Amino acid sequence: SQKIEQNSEALNIQEGKTATLTCNYTNYSPAYLQWYRQDPGRGPVFLLLIRENEKEKRKERLKVTFDTTLKQSLFHITASQPADSATYLCALSPYGGATNKLIFGTGTLLAVQP
Amino acid sequence: DSGVTQTPKHLITATGQRVTLRCSPRSGDLSVYWYQQSLDQGLQFLIQYYNGEERAKGNILERFSAQQFPDLHSELNLSSLELGDSALYFCASSGGDGVNQPQHFGDGTRLSIL
Numbered sequence: 482s483q484k485i486e487q488n489s490e491a492l493n494i495q496e497g498k499t500a501t502l503t504c505n506y507t508n509y510s511p512a513y514l515q516w517y518r519q520d521p522g523r524g525p526v527f528l529l530l531i532r533e534n535e536k537e538k539r540k541e542r543l544k545v546t547f548d549t550t551l552k553q554s555l556f557h558i559t560a561s562q563p564a565d566s567a568t569y570l571c572a573l574s575p576y577g578g579a580t581n582k583l584i585f586g587t588g589t590l591l592a593v594q595p
Numbered sequence: 596d597s598g599v600t601q602t603p604k605h606l607i608t609a610t611g612q613r614v615t616l617r618c619s620p621r622s623g624d625l626s627v628y629w630y631q632q633s634l635d636q637g638l639q640f641l642i643q644y645y646n647g648e649e650r651a652k653g654n655i656l657e658r659f660s661a662q663q664f665p666d667l668h669s670e671l672n673l674s675s676l677e678l679g680d681s682a683l684y685f686c687a688s689s690g691g692d693g694v695n696q697p698q699h700f701g702d703g704t705r706l707s708i709l
Contacts, residue, residue: 512695513695515697515698517700522702523702523703524597524599524685524687524700524701524702524703525638525685525687525698525700526597526700527697527698527699530695530697532695570638574694581626581628581643581651581689581692581694581695581696581698582628582640582643582651582653583628583640583698584640585630585637585638585639585640586637587637588637
C-alpha cells in the first residue's frame with residue numbers, strides 16, 4: 482500500500498541544536514515533495530519544495546534533502562529556537578506532477594526547549 | 596496571513612443536517628483545494644478545482660460536494676451529516692493549475708456535529 486511515514490513520536494531538542502525530521506514514503510514516485518509547518522488551530526504554512534532532480538534545498542535555517550532511491554526526505558532546522566516548536570508535515574504529489582493533489586504524512590511534533 | 600479566507604471559523608450542528616463552508620483563495624490563484632483534518636486520519640485531500648472545473652478528487656464522500664464559482668471562490672457542501680464528519684476543514688489555493696506550486700492554506704472551519 483502507499484504510505485508516507487514521519488517520526489511517529491514527538492521530537493524534543495535543546496535550543497541552539499539542529500533538529501532533523503524524517504519523511505519516508507513507499508509506492509510513490511513523486512516529482513516533488515513539500516514541507517509545511519502547522520501550529521495548533523491554524524492551517525499548514527508552506528516552507529520548502531524540493532524537486533526529484535534536486536538533492537538539497539536551503540532557506541535561511543532550513544534545509545531539505547530528497548533521496549528518491551531511499552524514498553526519503555530529511556528536514557533540518559539549524560540553531561533551533563523555541564519559536565520553531567510546531568508540527569511539521571511532509572507532503573507529496575503522487576502522480577509525478579500530473580496533478581497537485583497532495584498526500585500528507587501524519588506530521589512530527591517538534592518541541593524546542595529553552 | 597496566507598491570503599486565503601475561510602468562513603465560518605466554527606460551525607456546530609446536528610446529525611442529518613447540511614452545511615456550506617466557504618473559501619476565498621489568494622488573489623490571482625486559480626486552483627482551490629479542500630482538505631479534511633481529523634485526529635485519527637490526519638490531513639486528507641478531498642477535491643481540487645482549477646478555474647471553475649474539477650481537476651482532482653480524493654476520498655470525498657458522496658454526501659460531500661464542492662464547486663468553484665466564476666469569481667474563483669469555492670464552497671464545500673456537506674449533507675446528511677454524521678458524528679464522524681466532525682473535523683477541521685481546510686481550503687488551500689495555488690497559482691496556475693497548481694503543479695509544482697506550494698499551497699497556501701486558510702485557518703480552517705472547525706465543524707462539530709452533536
